[in-house]
Amino acid sequence: MTEFTKFHQLLHDQIGNEFYASQQYIAVATYFDNHDMPQLAKLFYSQAVEERNHAMMIVQYFLDRDMEVEIPGVSAPNNKFEDYKAPINLALEQEKTVTQQIVDLAKSARDTGDYLGEQFMQWFLKEQVEEVATMTTLQTIADRCKGNLFDLENFVEREFNSTTADDPTSPPVAGGNI
Template identity: 55%
Template sequence: MSILHAKKKSGSKFLELLQVQIRNEFNAHQQYVALAAWFDAQDLPRLASHFYRQALEERNHAMMIVQYLLDQDIKVTIPGADEVKNEFTTARELVVLALEQERQVTEDIILLAKTARDENDYVGEQFLQWFLKEQVEEVSSMTSLLAVVDRAGDNLFHVEDFLARESVGDNGRDPLAPRAAGGSL
């Protein structure tokens, strides 16, 4: 066993944080499903579809981390998910929650990258570069959606029209994305 491999298996803060991030990504998945279901119940199919797609992206992110750990011969622990918020009164609340969630994930990924660098885990740091780029896109996309929701006011059909007309997000089709365990959905 190499020295680096032995270090990775024992006492790596980076690997501990990666395990936590798997949970964070699955929690984000579940929260996005709740948002999508709320929009679905409001007969807003474009908003529902947007958030169902976001949910799949978060699931895929978790599975990318799982695959990375498997590729590094690191034991993976699959966590349960936390409770999510299901009760909302306005569409704006949902988009604000999504934006806050993406900002938090960005901070989490930055901490992961910093920790990998601090531990001289250059492979781990390189793995996170795609996630950093992805988070810039996610925050930007959600910020734009919030602006559209605010401009639409009470008429969410304007938001539906916007989503039908514009390409929001990358639809999870980035050829440079890390491989997801079991394949991306």
Template identity: 55%
Template structure:
């Protein structure tokens, strides 16, 4: 049985993941409105990835007979001053999620919940990738002289990424 303290935190994290989904949709819409299709597609994909993370957590709770509570989320920031602000916000969000993932892993370890700790390992790896990606993207959008350079970089560096076969199962998939 999954530890109650871990279950409570994971249910809270489901809300954080859905909030990240909404925030990335808002970022994508911003870029879509600026006719930046590569950036829009990148953030739409990021949004779906965050939703999948939430649903992986739901699946884990269901598989371990733990209660699932889907929390509500606050409205995301939907207006941005320029092309840099959404990426800076995304990097800050990914750093915050990394701290949350580490706290969940710490709780699983403290509770001797080996299945929960093992489940969290994939998310630790994922957060290293997410922070690195957003950090690189922030560097590119900050130094780029024009929108085409940003679009070209995103198309070159983030087009056609394959699914991770080691990812936990997604509820409803």
């Protein structure tokens, strides 16, 4: 078995962070579904699956490195929002937090001389640039629509809910992508 380092502990903790992000996105999607905003709901249900898959990529990394992995529990997500912009704001802040976690992981891998870990983190760094950009754009459009939820829903359908090809550079997902 491979020796467990500080980087590996942080990476193990990230499994929980990713599962929490998935749960939070389910709560956001449900909020939008409850408020008859199907395009925003669809976007966040999709985001929830993506975050789940990120956690499972990390699980697969541990399995591939012949390291023990334990699946952590997560805290309850926020389910109450004051208006349609609050969950979007929360999503942007969540993505900024995850970005810092990923940067810290990449730095830890580099600092400990774990070149395999550093290489593994490169895809996640690229992914976080995209995630923050998406949520920043969504927040901007939500502000500009000034409460016209039809415009917001149309924008999300047109710009975010189209089918995209899987990223062939993404790490493998334990159990497969869902």
